[in-house]
Amino acid sequence: MSLHVRFNGIVKDFGPVRVLHGVSFDLEPGHVYGLLGENGAGKSTLMKILSGYEQASGGELAVASSPCRFKDSREAEAAGIVLIHQEFNLAEDLTVAQNVFLGRELHTLGWLDDTAMRAATREALAEVGLHIAADTPVRDLIVAEKQLVEIAKALSRHARLLVMDEPTATLTPSETERLFGLIRRLREQGTTIVYISHKLDEVERITDEVLVMRDGRFVTRAPTSTLTRQQMANLMVGRELVDMFPPREPVADAPPLLRVRGLSVPGWAHDVAFDVRPGEVLGFAGLVGAGRTELFEGLLGLRPRSGGEVELAGRPVRFDNPRQAASMGLTYLSEDRKGKGLHLRLSLSDNLTLMDLDRHARPWLDLASERRALDQAIAGHGIRTRDPEAPASSLSGGNQQKLAIAKVLQPDPRVVVLDEPTRGVDVGAKRDIYFLIQRLAAEGRGVVVVSSELIELIGLCHRVVVMRGGRVSATLDADHLTEEELIAHATGTH
Ligand SMILES: Nc1ncnc2c1ncn2[C@@H]1O[C@H](COP(=O)(O)OP(=O)(O)OP(=O)(O)O)[C@@H](O)[C@H]1O
Ligand SMILES: [Mg+2]
Structure with missing residues (x-):
């Protein structure tokens, strides 16, 4: 059930631009990792390589000790690796159930089994606490609902390694709590979670270890409990961050704009x-x-x-x-x-x-x-x-x-x-x-x-x-x- 992953010198070029410069680290099963880094550090790109959405330009990915190169996300999924996208990857014109089962539709006797897919979708939606009909078109959902559908879709694929790229950006505090409950349950079952977030309070709460990337390179890793939020922030940006907020200037007593x-x-x-x-x-x-x-x-x-x-x-x-x-x-x-x-x-x-x-x-x-x-x-x-x-x-x-x-x-x-x-x-x-x-x-x-x-x-x-x-x-x-x-x-x- 467990899945060990090794990034070994992963390089990624987009045309002439190198965005990953030889990234190496290991992921152990049953851990929740916080992947930290500034905007553009390469977090999403590295995780897309892991989950088959992008191809590495160099280096090696090993899953359960054997070298892997996933041609597409379906191959990665077959190996138990699923990515929840930062930018939603749902087909707007399809229904929620069609999205959840996209690419692995259920059949009975050669026919699409809509009833079974809708039932399984309802279960997945209940797990993330989303109360909408399985045949709602995704186009009609608000952003938070789309995010929950993404999560439900990933959960229904029974991943052994689940990457969550900014999963809570659009969620309410109670939806976030429910997600954290799910993460804990998955970890107990031996699932590895990579949790990408700029919300350091969440990283502090839910992860066991943080991995820090800067400018397309792996910088350091440390058990979460050994770092303060301020230290995490400093590691990400590579300098001391002081005074998050500028001083407020008084408002003149003028008529409203x-x-x-x-x-x-x-x-x-x-x-x-x-x-x-x-x-x-x-x-x-x-x-x-x-x-x-x-x-x-x-x-x-x-x-x-x-x-x-x-x-x-x-x-x-x-x-x-x-x-x-x-x-x-x-x-x-x-x-x-x-x-x-x-x-x-x-x-x-x-x-x-x-x-x-x-x-x-x-x-x-x-x-x-x-x-x-x-x-x-x-x-x-x-x-x-x-x-x-x-x-x-x-x-x-x-x-x-x-x-x-x-x-x-x-x-x-x-x-x-x-x-x-x-x-x-x-x-x-x-x-x-x-x-x-x-x-x-x-x-x-x-x-x-x-x-x-x-x-x-x-x-x-x-x-x-x-x-x-x-x-x-x-x-x-x-x-x-x-x-x-x-x-x-x-x-x-x-
Ligand atoms: N399809 C693409 N074509 C060209 N450049 C790309 C492409 N995708 C990503 N990049 C570049 O790769 C670099 C790393 O991007 P990536 O999305 O991995 O960053 P990130 O760490 O996930 O940042 P954020 O916190 O903003 O999500 C960026 O400079 C980005 O512009
Ligand atoms: Mg990203």
Whole structure:
């Protein structure tokens, strides 16, 4: 049942670019490993090689002491190795059950056995605590549900080595707890888990040992209990990280840049009111399902809204779509980076300027000006790429997030709404994003931050709006605000 894995000098080149420079380490059965490293360090790439989604350019992979080279993920699966993707790998047009059984459909007498597949899917969904019908199209799911389907799909494949690449980025605390329960059970059964996460508190809680990668190289390994979170962070970035949050600058007593009254998004948000002043960072806290994302999707015209008044810089506005909002001075970073934020098949520069084409068209597209904007974004946001012409899909997860942020700042907005801005980014890049947000506010813009990381809201914002069941349950000053207080308002137990 147990599976020993050895990486021996694994090298990976993408075209002329080497991203793994001879990585060697062993994985013992029945352990939970935390794989740590900055954005672009090569974690996902190494794990894709292990699970058959990528081919190594050099070096050797040995599974149970015999050299292996998996042609595709099916071969790896046959050897007991399954990867839960960081970027979901579900077929949007298929149902949940069809996705769970993709590539290994059940048959009876030569016919697809839909009944059996739906039943097995229901079981897998119950195990991860997801209450949806097995024949729901994946397209209709929200991101957290997609993540749970990915996990259910992997579990139903009975892996002996399970790689989880940022599995909790979109999960609620209770869904995360359930996942941790599953991980513990799997470990007891002798399954090896590789757990990739930038949430160091989770790494601290659930892993036995951490493995650290930096710039495509293996750096060190240590039992988790011997490291503090700060030490893990320092090992990842290779330097001391101090002061995660910039000092807050006071907000001038000016009229609001964004004023919202009585905004409702049927089914999600009801009668919501808030103001964002110039220079202010306004946070939105709440449990998943509290309606925060849907509220802003309604504001941006991405969902039907009913009623409500919105003023931008004193003028009544009503946005039909994000592009129109951008032209009026408000941009929105979607939490669903892959679905709504970036066009992964397009190049970095096309992505960057998509919302802001007018500025680069005079009257036809000015490629030099597009290129200048891209160079500035790459430098300004520390996006790690060696080929700006490459598609956005070639960026690591965290670097895609940085590109998405650069994209919403391109039109030079007066108000910017950032939904989960630091999802999937490493601690160093997180700090950079916090300082960027502070700078945007200091320039007199209004910044809205929707986040599930309470520490982030408390450290960054001037005020925090808490939503519960689609309504605003409190608007709190961030001074002296505690996590407990936020949780109490979010759950209604204060
Ligand atoms: N298909 C590809 N084509 C070209 N380059 C790629 C491709 N996939 C990954 N890379 C590059 O390989 C490097 C390592 O990326 P990888 O996704 O493994 O990083 P990571 O450690 O998982 O980062 P993150 O924490 O952001 O997810 C990055 O520089 C990335 O741009
Ligand atoms: Mg990754």
